[in-house]
Amino acid sequence: MCALSEEEMSKVHVxxxxxxxxxxxALTYEGSKEVKRNKLTMLKHQYEMFAIKDHEFVWFMxxxxxxxxxxxxxxxxxxxxxxxxxxxxxxxxxxWRAQETALRTFKDLEAMPLxxxxxxxxxxxxxxxxxxxxxxxxxNIAFKISHKCKKKVSSKAFEAVDNTSDDTDSDDxxxxxxxxxxxxxRKQESKRKDSRFRTKGGKEQDxxxxxxxxxxxxxxxxxxxxxxxxx
Numbered sequence: 001m002c003a004l005s006e007e008e009m010s011k012v013h014v015x016x017x018x019x020x021x022x023x024x025x026a027l028t029y030e031g032s033k034e035v036k037r038n039k040l041t042m043l044k045h046q047y048e049m050f051a052i053k054d055h056e057f058v059w060f061m062x063x064x065x066x067x068x069x070x071x072x073x074x075x076x077x078x079x080x081x082x083x084x085x086x087x088x089x090x091x092x093x094x095x096w097r098a099q100e101t102a103l104r105t106f107k108d109l110e111a112m113p114l115x116x117x118x119x120x121x122x123x124x125x126x127x128x129x130x131x132x133x134x135x136x137x138x139x140n141i142a143f144k145i146s147h148k149c150k151k152k153v154s155s156k157a158f159e160a161v162d163n164t165s166d167d168t169d170s171d172d173x174x175x176x177x178x179x180x181x182x183x184x185x186r187k188q189e190s191k192r193k194d195s196r197f198r199t200k201g202g203k204e205q206d207x208x209x210x211x212x213x214x215x216x217x218x219x220x221x222x223x224x225x226x227x228x229x230x231x
Contacts, residue, residue, distance in 0.1 A: 040075045043068055047079070051091045058121045062088065062114070085109040085117055092121075099124045 001009065001021075011028065012021040030036060047068050052061045065088070069079055086109060089100045103109070103120065212221040219225075 036075055040072070040077055043072050043075065044077070047072065047087075050087070052093065058118060058125050061091075062118050080110075081112070081114070082110040084114060085112055088117060088121075095128060096121075096124070 001013075004012070008025065012024050015021050015024065031039070047065075050065055050068065052058075065084075069084065072079060089103060089109075092100055099121070103117070209219065210217050211219050211224045213224040214226045216224075
């Protein structure tokens with residue numbers, strides 16, 4: 001009675017014998033035989049279905065497994081050391097197969113303490129973690145280099161396209177300017193031709209008209225001055 005707390009004492013203080021007190025406390029915290037049997041069945045199922053989760057550390061996985069094992073022992077069910085070690089090795093991911101094979105070959109799982117197994121797996125886990133980080137860094141560096149190369153190539157291609165567009169624009173400007181100059185020369189040439197067909201008084205004088213009588217340009221035979229003088 002001196003070992004009980006006040007809450008527990010309030011449950012058994014009216015009882016006469018220690019046996020009656022003990023049975024009451026056992027029923028309160030452990031349950032009846034049917035309750036024990038159901039708890040044991042549930043814990044065994046949890047033990048059989050237990051598996052490591054993705055990205056879960058070994059030490060955390062083992063600590064969760066130990067909770068189930070302790071509850072099994074509390075209910076009177078014991079698991080051998082070989083079964084515990086074998087269970088841990090079987091639930092490891094596929095990337096642990098090499099380490100699992102080595103442990104099964106060179107270690108006695110029946111006599112191997114759980115702490116030793118956890119230590120070996122933790123070291124191997126750190127090695128795998130470092131390899132993954134190094135490979136990811138290498139991939140990132142390769143991606144950055146390829147990205148820079150692509151960026152340089154694309155920038156050069158853009159410069160080439162840009163230069164081509166500049167050349168095209170300059171060629172267009174030269175073509176337009178040339179056409180303007182040609183049109184200007186054509187206008188000036190047409191003005192010169194028009195001036196040759198005009199007299200000082202403003203009358204037209206076509207050099208292509210040749211007089212049939214005097215053979216002089218600029219008038220017809222009917223208007224030839226030489227013919228008028230003869231008449």
